[in-house]
Amino acid sequence: MxxxxxxxxxxxxxxxISPRDEDHALVRAAGAGDVxxxxxxxxxxxxxxxxxxxxxxxxxxxxxxLVQDAFVxxxxxxxxxxxxxxxxxxxxxxxxxxxLMELRARSGGEALETDDxxxxxxxxxxxxxxxxxxxxxxxxxxxxxxxxxxxxLVLYDIEGWKHEEIAxxxxxxxxxxxxxxxxxxxxxxxxxxxxxxQD
Numbered sequence: 001m002x003x004x005x006x007x008x009x010x011x012x013x014x015x016x017i018s019p020r021d022e023d024h025a026l027v028r029a030a031g032a033g034d035v036x037x038x039x040x041x042x043x044x045x046x047x048x049x050x051x052x053x054x055x056x057x058x059x060x061x062x063x064x065x066l067v068q069d070a071f072v073x074x075x076x077x078x079x080x081x082x083x084x085x086x087x088x089x090x091x092x093x094x095x096x097x098x099x100l101m102e103l104r105a106r107s108g109g110e111a112l113e114t115d116d117x118x119x120x121x122x123x124x125x126x127x128x129x130x131x132x133x134x135x136x137x138x139x140x141x142x143x144x145x146x147x148x149x150x151x152x153l154v155l156y157d158i159e160g161w162k163h164e165e166i167a168x169x170x171x172x173x174x175x176x177x178x179x180x181x182x183x184x185x186x187x188x189x190x191x192x193x194x195x196x197x198q199d
Contacts, residue, residue, distance in 0.1 A: 023087040031078040038078070042071055045088060049095045055154045056099040058143035066102060070095035096159065100169045103147055141191045148172070149184040156181050 017025075023044070029037035049070055054063040074091055081090060142150060148170060155161040155169075156177075163177045170177070 020086050020088075024083055027078060027081055027083075027087050030075070031081060038075055041074075041087070041091075045091055046071070048088070049091065052092065052154070052159065053095055053099050055139070055142055055158065056096065056103070056151055058145070058147070058150055062102075066095070066099050069102075070098045073098060096155070097169070100151065103151055104171060106147070138188070138192065141188050144191075145184050145187065149180045149187075152177050152180040153184040153188075157185075 023041065026037045026041050026044075030041060046067060050063055050067050053066045053070070054060065057063050057066060070091070074094055077094065081087070142153065145153065151170060152166055155166050156163065163174045163181075166172075166177045167174045172180075
């Protein structure tokens with residue numbers, strides 16, 4: 001049971017508390033050190049955070065690690081939360097930035113996967129790979145994209161970021177962001193189109 005400062009059931013039945021207000025009450029308590037309030041925030045938001053991180057990184061184990069990293073950072077940053085936006089929006093952006101920092105850190109080892117040649121290679125799998133690709137649904141197809149192309153696609157098409165924001169976060173030119181998006185969409189259309197032809 002939470003302390004009375006964040007007792008979300010104390011309001012009269014005819015005066016419901018919005019999810020945003022519930023979050024803000026929990027954030028105030030967690031920012032003051034209430035671990036149970038933070039656990040409630042984790043339970044409320046971890047599945048959505050996991051979903052976007054899984055799309056960004058394409059690996060379950062890495063997504064789980066990034067979820068933990070994001071919530072650790074959120075716990076550390078909560079005392080500075082300014083209540084200017086919904087907690088979910090703030091947390092979501094923090095989680096995405098956590099994944100992008102990890103992607104930037106790995107980019108040196110995956111340099112070959114960040115250019116057009118890598119997308120061409122991914123777009124022409126061998127016959128065994130083609131058979132597998134034909135069965136992929138959208139989420140699994142996204143997971144097969146090279147890391148930076150996947151990040152651009154997820155951030156632009158799913159998260160609604162602008163190319164300028166993506167370019168800044170990923171350390172690339174705006175034109176490169178647009179090119180990565182175009183090629184990633186082509187690859188997805190090809191794979192998903194082939195999938196429907198098999199149905």
